[in-house]
Amino acid sequence: MTGDQLLTLARLYTAHHGISLRQLGRRALQGNHKFFARLEAGDGVNTKSIARAGIWLADNWPPDVPWPEDIPRPVSSRSRCAA
Numbered sequence: 001m002t003g004d005q006l007l008t009l010a011r012l013y014t015a016h017h018g019i020s021l022r023q024l025g026r027r028a029l030q031g032n033h034k035f036f037a038r039l040e041a042g043d044g045v046n047t048k049s050i051a052r053a054g055i056w057l058a059d060n061w062p063p064d065v066p067w068p069e070d071i072p073r074p075v076s077s078r079s080r081c082a083a
Contacts, residue, residue, distance in 0.1 A: 001054040028056040
């Protein structure tokens with residue numbers, strides 16, 4: 001997932017829930033309220049954080065909002081089987 005794709009998802013999610021990107025960062029990245037602001041500004045962000053935030057959004061995506069067809073949906077951590 002790219003940073004631009006993650007921002008698209010984040011904006012859809014925050015618009016649906018009426019929260020800010022800072023609040024989403026707190027929820028999705030365990031208190032990292034600056035993550036999405038840095039991503040929006042084009043500042044460096046950790047690719048592992050992008051992946052974690054994408055999985056969190058996949059796990060917590062509102063059922064009444066369609067996932068954008070042009071963005072691959074990460075494998076939800078809820079659907080992973082224990083080995």
